[in-house]
Amino acid sequence: MLTNGNVQHVVKHSMAYGFVLSQPFSFYVDAYPMLQNEVLEESTTLEYGQHSAAVRVLQHKLNKLSYYDKSIDGEFGVLTEHALKKLQHENDITVSGKADIITVNKIVTLEREKYLRPLKSIKSTFHPGDTGEEIKTIQKALHYFGYYKEEIDGIYGPMTDRALKAFQEDNGLEVEKEVNEKTIDAIYTAEPQTENKQPKEELEQSQQTEKSQETKSDTKKVEKTETQQSFNTSNLITNAKELVGTPYVWGGTSPSGFDCSGFIQYVFQSLGINVPRTVSDIWNMTKPVENLSIGDFVFYETYKAGPSHMGIYVGNGEFIHAGESRGVEVSSMDNSYWSEKYIGAKRVVIQK
Incomplete structure (x- = not known):
């Protein structure tokens, strides 16, 4: 179960917080990208033949990045391997078909950009009741960090307002009755803490231990x-x-x-x-x-x-x-x- 400080911080304002802290990962694997990152980064190299929740997360992310369009079943088969090789080839990574630390970090980076880069084009200030594609962009970004769990509908309603205020509070911003360029910039630059900092020697040792098990x-x-x-x-x-x-x-x-x-x-x-x-x-x-x-x-x-x-x-x-x-x-x-x-x-x- 994921109960470390980073994850608690991410979801502490979420309506699903209690559920997250009491359920096996398989029950909420599709919820928030940052929670998924935790699972991938805590795993060692994922490769052909494995079956686990981490593989399911990998498939989910490859699907979101348009590399994988088959069943998200947690089974690392030929199609998952093919999707990884395509991603590695297009991003100048050694084409191994394995989800090693370099490949996982690239996947996390690409997904972050997919969710957050569209924020850079927003220059307006929004108020409760506003609607439109730019509100959808903000909702998707808040979803990435675990603050917004409702339908991405482009409506600045009560749930979007609640998510924005929670983000402002957690990031030391003034809690305002609007979302302005300052808040949008803060969302874009928020640190997801997704870098895997496990030393190479420890990583290799853990991989050998896992294989022996x-x-x-x-x-x-x-x-x-x-x-x-x-x-x-x-x-x-x-x-x-x-x-x-x-x-x-x-x-x-x-x-x-x-x-x-x-x-x-x-x-x-x-x-x-x-x-x-x-x-x-x-x-x-x-x-x-x-x-x-x-x-x-x-x-x-x-x-x-x-x-x-x-x-x-x-x-x-x-x-x-x-x-x-x-x-x-x-x-x-x-x-x-x-x-x-x-x-x-x-x-x-x-x-x-």
Whole structure:
């Protein structure tokens, strides 16, 4: 969850502030460009084959910059790689197809210019009730920084007025009943604090660490105690094992038949915990873990790139899942089939 000082400052006047501070990033990824910047800059190099919220943010920004027009699904595939290569080529960056620190900074810079440069042509003073394309330009700029969340309608109404006053207050300007050239210039020059200042040595080290964590053969993890989970894992596993033998049914969500994510959703609902319906959505809303604990999710890449199958870790190198061949069963993670397709483990984080 993003709760650092910069983000709190950006959205503290937003109606969505409480929502932002209490929800996983996947629920508000499309909200404010500056929040998206935080996610990209906290990630290491993004590249082909990865699947994450950060990849979804990358796709979103490439779409806004007219380099990518396909599904924003968080899967770094051929089309995302192609879009990145095109951006790199047009901006004299080494064409690698990877979102490294140089490429990410260029994307952030280009997007900032897209939102803010049109302000430079505005020389008028505006008052509540005014309308027009220049008001739209101001609304878009305020949206970039997280102050304006309503429809970009070109109407200087109460919400636009509120956003402008919040910006003036946060930036040490006199809070006025109008928007003048002084305020517009301040919006244009406002510092978004988007530069990634992580030292090169630390960045390279973190990239190596991340790659080692994602190695598919690394299925033997150190088990930790149940106290790490915020729900009763004993009840969870008991409820799950009671369903062993239930047949596999595509789209199934009940004891008469489950698919893999339907099984997960049903078992967690037995504890009063709601999880998304699809493997991809569960992957996006859960937290990566280095060391497996009982009750964690284990993900596999089976019929398509990215997570497409999952189960619940039950200890001793085993997981319970709804498989197509034998329905709900307990399988070994060391099994040659599953060990080759393993892509990582994640954990449900219950907000308190």
